[in-house]
Amino acid sequence: MPKIKMPKSSPSIDMTPMVDLAFLLVTFFMLAASIRPSDPVDVDIPTSISDMAIPANVVLVTVDAGGRVFFKMSDPEAKRELITSMMGKYSSLKLTEKQVEEFTLMETFGCTIGELPEYLDLSTDERRQFNTPGIPYLDSTKNQLKDWIDFGNRAAVNSGRTAYEVAQMDGLNPDPKDFVPKFILRVDSKTLYANAQKVIDVFRELDLNNLNFITSLEMAPM
Amino acid sequence: MAEIAEGGGGGGHDKGKKRAKKSSTKVDMTPMVDLAFLLLTFFVLTTTFAKPKVMSLVYPAKLTDEELAKIEPTKINNAITFLLTEDKIYYYEDEFFPIGNKQGEPPTELKETNFSPDGVRALLAKGNKYVIQEKERLEKLVESKQMVDSIFTKKMIEAKQNKKALKVLIKTDDKATCKNFIDLVDELKIADIGMIAPVDILKSELDLLKAKSK
Numbered sequence: 001m002p003k004i005k006m007p008k009s010s011p012s013i014d015m016t017p018m019v020d021l022a023f024l025l026v027t028f029f030m031l032a033a034s035i036r037p038s039d040p041v042d043v044d045i046p047t048s049i050s051d052m053a054i055p056a057n058v059v060l061v062t063v064d065a066g067g068r069v070f071f072k073m074s075d076p077e078a079k080r081e082l083i084t085s086m087m088g089k090y091s092s093l094k095l096t097e098k099q100v101e102e103f104t105l106m107e108t109f110g111c112t113i114g115e116l117p118e119y120l121d122l123s124t125d126e127r128r129q130f131n132t133p134g135i136p137y138l139d140s141t142k143n144q145l146k147d148w149i150d151f152g153n154r155a156a157v158n159s160g161r162t163a164y165e166v167a168q169m170d171g172l173n174p175d176p177k178d179f180v181p182k183f184i185l186r187v188d189s190k191t192l193y194a195n196a197q198k199v200i201d202v203f204r205e206l207d208l209n210n211l212n213f214i215t216s217l218e219m220a221p222m
Numbered sequence: 223m224a225e226i227a228e229g230g231g232g233g234g235h236d237k238g239k240k241r242a243k244k245s246s247t248k249v250d251m252t253p254m255v256d257l258a259f260l261l262l263t264f265f266v267l268t269t270t271f272a273k274p275k276v277m278s279l280v281y282p283a284k285l286t287d288e289e290l291a292k293i294e295p296t297k298i299n300n301a302i303t304f305l306l307t308e309d310k311i312y313y314y315e316d317e318f319f320p321i322g323n324k325q326g327e328p329p330t331e332l333k334e335t336n337f338s339p340d341g342v343r344a345l346l347a348k349g350n351k352y353v354i355q356e357k358e359r360l361e362k363l364v365e366s367k368q369m370v371d372s373i374f375t376k377k378m379i380e381a382k383q384n385k386k387a388l389k390v391l392i393k394t395d396d397k398a399t400c401k402n403f404i405d406l407v408d409e410l411k412i413a414d415i416g417m418i419a420p421v422d423i424l425k426s427e428l429d430l431l432k433a434k435s436k
Contacts, residue, residue: 015251022258029265046401048408050277063400184276189401193306193394196403197420204284212276213404 039108040127041070046189048215055182057160059152060214061145062108065188067195068134070110071148073156079104081155082148086113089147095120110134113144137202146202149183153208156181186214279407282419301389302349304342304406305423307431308397311335311342311406315349320426332430337405346413350388353414356381382416390415393423395431 041064062070073079083103087093090113095103099120111119111132122130137145160179167174183203187196203211305312312332321329335341347354360377363369369377381387390410394403403420410418423431 015255018255019251019258022255022262026258026262026265029262033265033268045274046404048275048277048404049412050275050408052276052278054274054276182276187400187404189399191400192396193398193400193403194396196400197394200281200420201284204281207283209281209283210278211281212278213407214274215277215404215408216274 039070040110040124040130041068041108043186043188044190045186045214045216047218048213049218050215051217052212054184054214055178057156057163057179057181058184059149059156059181060108060184060186061149061199062110062186063188063191063196063199064134065190067192068110068132069137069145069199070108071135071145071152072108073152075156075159076104077162078152078155078159079106081158082152085151085155086147089151093117112136137199143202145199146205149202149208150206153181153183153206182212183208183210184212184214277404277408277411279418279420282421300349300386301391302345303391303393305332305427305431306392306394306398306402306406307435308399309402310435311337311402312431312434313345318424318427320424330430332434334434337409342406342409343413346388346390346409346415350413350415352384352386353381353388353416356384357414378414379416382414387416389417390419392418392420393427394420395423395428 039062041062043062043064056074058072058074060072060074062072064070073082080100080103083095083100087095093113093116095117099117102120106120109119109127111130112135115130115132119127119130119132135145135148137143157180160181164174164176164179167179185196185199200211203209299316301317302313302315303318305314312334314330314332317330319330323329335345357378360369360374360381364371364374392403392406407418
């Protein structure tokens, strides 16, 4: 019996569902990626093989390539306590309730105490353009950075203690070390080490010697 | 009724009017799928790698002037001091003897090194033999199940703090960048150095650095 040859037709797949799927996945990842709050300064961080993750309760000081210093703290309640202490020490600093609220929500910031009320009223983009020398730290008699770090540390310790007690009451058996603030320095690759060292000296004067540097991950050598 | 004319012979009805050849509108979706998956891969990769990490470094405590005066200078052995300047790394081993020193030792000369595998890494491997041998010994014990991982970590920390382990001091001048500093500390951590101390530079060392950079 002669074999009947089926006419060869090239199979054509309708690609439409695959395109739908691909765009769905793209949209998912675009939305799921958390939006990083934009900083007033861009820093090109150096690399290292260290793979420790950034802890939650942090006091972060950024030093950019020009030697300007910026400050950031993670907990809004601690920031409220911080700004209250700063207003207590610097009598020239007077902020409205709205500005205090803005301070507790703001991420990285860097300006002198005198510029702070004006700085708080600006939008995020305007803050990037704002011409500021950063937080002063070079003058040992008027070291504003030292006060920010000192009061910030106390505020973070207090808020950490409250969080620890809450966790204890919830029966989670927490580790006290997780609730102590960690001090992190974010430096640009091109920052002169001399400037970073002056900032480190401010930490050391307050007897905070356990410091960390922010680095991006690089492959460990074989 | 409109009809999609096929091929080239559809112009029969309209006399005199030349109907444009209408070919079937089928778009090949393959490049669009390629593009979509490319975008997808891009987002998957960029969101994971954006997370920065931290590198910890413990600094020596700041001593008051009275405490500094009480410290007797102990003989430094088994230590390397690195001096960082703009783009170069110099080092010397053990103690520093300035030109014309009282002990009558020959003045210390600065040697140059770099971040290549036969630079800093080779230097540290040579000096830190004690820790490297201890690590091999302990790793063998862990592999043969005679030691637990937690004890291994504790023993490694002890080994790194031991007197026989290599100590590293880091000194910088005005022109040193943070990139070099952090790269150096990273190399030290790779080489299992436990005692890292960033300290102030002495004037005689600064003079030597200036002389080298001329």
